[in-house]
Amino acid sequence: MEYNKYRISFQGNGLEYFKIQLVNIILTVLTLGLYYPWAKARSLNYLYGQSVFEGQPFVFSGTGSEMFKGFIKAFALLLLFYATLLVCLLNKAEVAGVLLFYGCLLLVMPLSIHGSYRYRFAKTTWSGIRFGYTGNKWAFVRLFIKGVFLSIITLGIYSPWFQMNMRRYLICNIRVGNARFAYKGVGSEYFLLMLKGYFLTALTLGIYFFWWQKELFAYYVDNMRLTKDDETMLFRTNATGGDFAGLIIVNLLLFIFTLGLATPWIVVRSLDFVMQHMVLDGTIEFDLLRQEQSDYSDATGEDMADFFDFGFVI
C-alpha cells in the first residue's frame, strides 16, 4: 500500500462569485423571490466546482427545481404549524398550543438536518463518484431530543457532549462511493476545550479568541478520517492562531469598510483558508473509489433548514 499526502485547493475568485451574486439578485428580485432556489443552486454550483481535489473538481448537481419543490413543501409544513398554534391560541389552549409547537419543532429540526444531509451529499460528486448520507432518521431524532433534554436540565453543561454526539453521528454516516468518513471527537474533550477557550479569552481580553478558534478547527478536522476496506486517510490541519487572526480581522475590516458589499470575497477567502490548511494523508487510492451511493432528490429538509437558518454546518 502506498502512503500519500493530498490537499484540496480552492480556485474560486471573489469577482466571479460577486458577479454570480449580482445575477442572482437581479433574477430573484424580478421574480419576486421565486428564483431563490435556482440562485442557491448557482452559488453552490460555483463554490463546489472551484474546489479541486486530485485535479478533479467537486460537483453540486442539485437543481433549482428540486429545491423549489422542497421549498413549497417546507413552506406548507411551516404554515400548518403556525395554523395549529393559532387555532390553539384562539381556543384559549395556550399551554397545549405552545407545547405542541415546541414538540413539533423538536421533531422538525433533526428531521430537516437529516433531510438536508441526505440531499446535499447525494448531490455532491467528485470524479463522477457520488457522496451519500446513510444515517437513520429516527436514530438521529432520538439522539437530538435526548441532547436537547439533557442540555436543558443541566443548564447547558451537557451541550458540548450533545454537539459531539451529533457530529459523530452525522459524519460517521457520510460516504463517498465505497469509502466512509468517521469522526472520533468526544464531549469531555470538547467541553474542556470550550472551558479553556472561554476563560483564556476573557483573561487575555479577547486575544486568545483566535487561538481558541484554531483549537476548535483542529478538533473538528484532526478527528476526522476516511476509510475504505483496510485503507485509511487521516485529516490534518496546520492552521495557527496567527493565521486565524489574519483571516478573521481582515474579513471583519473588509465587511465593515465596504458596508457588506465584500461578502463574496469574504466567502471565497474563508473557503480558501479552510482548504489551504487541511491535509489528508494515508493509503486510500482515490482512483479506485467505486460508485455506490444512490441519488436522492427530495430537498424538503434542505429548504426547511434554510427556514430555520441553521445553515449547513459540518
Add this chain to the structure above:
Amino acid sequence: MKHIHKVIFFDGLQAGGQAVSMYFSETGIFIQQSDEWDADKSVLFFLYEDCRIQSLPGSRNIFLNRRGTQYIVIPPEASWFPALQMMVNKANHSVFSKLFQLKTAVLVALTVVILAGTYLGITRLIPLAGLRLITPEYEMQLGDRFYKAFVSGETIDSSKTVQLQSFAQKLQLSKTYPIKITVVENKELNAFAMPGGNIVVYSGILRTMKEPDEMVALLSHESAHVNGRHSLRAVLRSAATGILISVVLNDVSGILAVLIDNADMLQSLSYSRSIEESADENGMQTMLANGIDPAGMKKLMLHFKAAEAEMPAGISFLSSHPDTDSRIKHADQFAATHKNISFVPKPSLDSLWLQLKH
C-alpha cells in the same frame, strides 16, 4: 469525415479517468471506450441539452449528464474545443448565462436600477393598497387603541381638554374624522395627531402661544395629518420596507439588507419632510376655509424656532420637522398671497381662547 479526439472520460462507475476516443456532431457527443475508433464497437451518445461546460483555471470539463457523474476532461491544447463549446452553449440557453456574460459594471448598474425600482415600487404600492383596504372606521378603532396606550402613561389636564375641545368645535377641521383633543401635562412644545382623529396637545405649547390664530394653525396642521392619513401611511410604508427586507430579499445576500436599510433611512427623511410640508399647506387652507388669517401658521412656527434655539435636543415636534426655516418661508409666502383678504373677527373663538389662557 468525423474528427476523432482523445479525451479523458470519467464513467461514473469508478473514480479514475480513462483515455477514450470521442467526436461530436450537430446533435451531441459520441464516446467510445477505446484507443482507436472502431466502427464495430459500442458507442455512448450524449445530447448537448444534458451537457454543461465547466471551466477551471488550467482545465475544462464537459459534464455529460445533470447528475455530475459522467464527464470528459478536454486536453488544454485542443483547438477544436471552441466549436464544441458553441454547440453545448447553443443547446443550453438560460437567462442566467446571458446576464452572466455582461460586464461587471453593467451588472452592478442593472442591479442598482432594479433594486431601486423594486424598492420604490413596493414602498409605494403596498401603502396604496393598504390605504384602500383600511376604512376610516377601522382607522378610528386603531387610533383609539394607540390613544389608550398613550394616555395610560400621561397626566391629562381635563378642564383644558374640555375648553380646547369646544375651541376646536368652532372650527371646520375634518369632514371624515371626529377631531378629539386631549391636553397633556408636559413642558415640551409638542403636539401630534393619531390615526382616526385624536390630537394630543402638550400644555407647554398652549402656555407659549399668545394669539388664538396660532392655536387654529396648530389644530389645522394636525388635522391635516389626520385627514391625509399620514400616520397610517407611515406605518404602511415601514411595513412595506419590512416585508421587502424580510421576505423577498433577506437570504440572497447580506449586501441587500444593508442597501435597503440605507435607502430607507434617506427615504424616511425626505418622506417626513414632504409630509410636514403638505400638512402646513393643507393646514393653511383649512385656516382660510375657517376665515382665519393663515399668518398664524408663521407665528406658530416662530415659537418652535425659538424653542429650537433654547433646547437643542429631545423635542419630538422639531426632530420630525427638519427644515424649519424653509417652512417658515413657505408659510410667509402663503400668508402674503392672502394679505388682501379681510378676516372677520371671531368673538366666540376669542372668548374661548381667553378661558384657555387662564
